[in-house]
Amino acid sequence: MNSSVISVSELVTMFGQSVIHDGVNLSVRRGEIYGLLGGSGSGKSTLLKEMIMLLRPASGEIRVLDKDLSTLSVDEAAQLRRRWGVLFQGGALYSSLTVEENIGIGLKEYTDLPVTLIREIVQIKIEMVGLPATAARLYPAELSGGMIKRVALARALSMDPELLFLDEPTSGLDPVGAEEFDKLILELRDILGLTIVMVTHDLDSIWTVVDRLAVLGEKKVVAEGSLTDVLANQHPIVGQFFKGARGRIRSQHGK
Numbered sequence: 200m201n202s203s204v205i206s207v208s209e210l211v212t213m214f215g216q217s218v219i220h221d222g223v224n225l226s227v228r229r230g231e232i233y234g235l236l237g238g239s240g241s242g243k244s245t246l247l248k249e250m251i252m253l254l255r256p257a258s259g260e261i262r263v264l265d266k267d268l269s270t271l272s273v274d275e276a277a278q279l280r281r282r283w284g285v286l287f288q289g290g291a292l293y294s295s296l297t298v299e300e301n302i303g304i305g306l307k308e309y310t311d312l313p314v315t316l317i318r319e320i321v322q323i324k325i326e327m328v329g330l331p332a333t334a335a336r337l338y339p340a341e342l343s344g345g346m347i348k349r350v351a352l353a354r355a356l357s358m359d360p361e362l363l364f365l366d367e368p369t370s371g372l373d374p375v376g377a378e379e380f381d382k383l384i385l386e387l388r389d390i391l392g393l394t395i396v397m398v399t400h401d402l403d404s405i406w407t408v409v410d411r412l413a414v415l416g417e418k419k420v421v422a423e424g425s426l427t428d429v430l431a432n433q434h435p436i437v438g439q440f441f442k443g444a445r446g447r448i449r450s451q452h453g454k
């Protein structure tokens with residue numbers, strides 16, 4: 200049996216005449232935290248959007264949880280969407296809704312659960328992401344950057360997904376906040392048995408939480424594997440991306 204939760208084969212992405220991906224191949228294994236890395240404009244967010252069916256590639260195949268995304272009916276696509284959660288850059292919370300309403304929105308929309316049960320599930324998710332119960336009544340404008348990320352994570356977890364997609368989860372957080380958020384991501388993966396795909400620039404996150412990663416460049420994946428594998432890769436884009444980081448990472452972590 201194929202242990203890949205996501206596989207991307209010969210993916211081509213175009214915006215008009217502009218080619219963004221030209222033969223991207225990668226695979227994400229069950230239970231791992233997989234990093235999507237690459238320079239600005241290398242197509243990381245676009246690839247993530249294709250994996251969650253917000254964008255359609257020009258050609259190639261993306262399989263998620265054993266489904267070929269290009270052949271799904273509307274109903275099948277809706278069912279598959281419920282099996283993953285997404286943390287968008289900046290959180291993407293609804294400013295007119297409370298924390299409780301933001302987290303419960305999927306449960307309200309896609310299930311027939313009674314309001315009291317939704318409220319209980321939301322409280323559990325609030326606790327799960329390390330927020331105080333009293334946060335439920337607050338509005339996004341009343342939250343710190345770190346709290347917004349946690350609420351967005353709680354919303355992504357509201358439907359008990361198997362898969363989690365995170366777009367720059369630690370961006371905008373101070374180093375302590377970023378470290379705490381990384382720790383939370385690791386704990387949730389372990390407790391909930393999640394598979395996680397994250398777009399990130401954060402070298403500390405890459406070291407701390409990522410099991411395997413892909414570096415995008417020249418419209419392809421120029422390196423894929425564990426951090427050790429990728430750091431050993433001689434491709435100039437890998438060198439550029441980790442410029443100065445090899446020594447820093449090793450000296451910081453005693454490797």
Ligand SMILES: Nc1ncnc2c1ncn2[C@@H]1O[C@H](COP(=O)(O)OP(=O)(O)OP(=O)(O)O)[C@@H](O)[C@H]1O
Pocket residue numbers: 214219237238239240241242243244245246
């Ligand atoms: N909807 C769109 N229409 C046209 N071009 C787009 C669209 N979305 C992205 N692009 C272009 O595709 C390329 C890849 O963008 P993308 O946001 O995926 O890169 P990225 O690697 O996530 O970059 P960053 O690290 O800066 O967020 C960029 O050149 C961008 O301008």
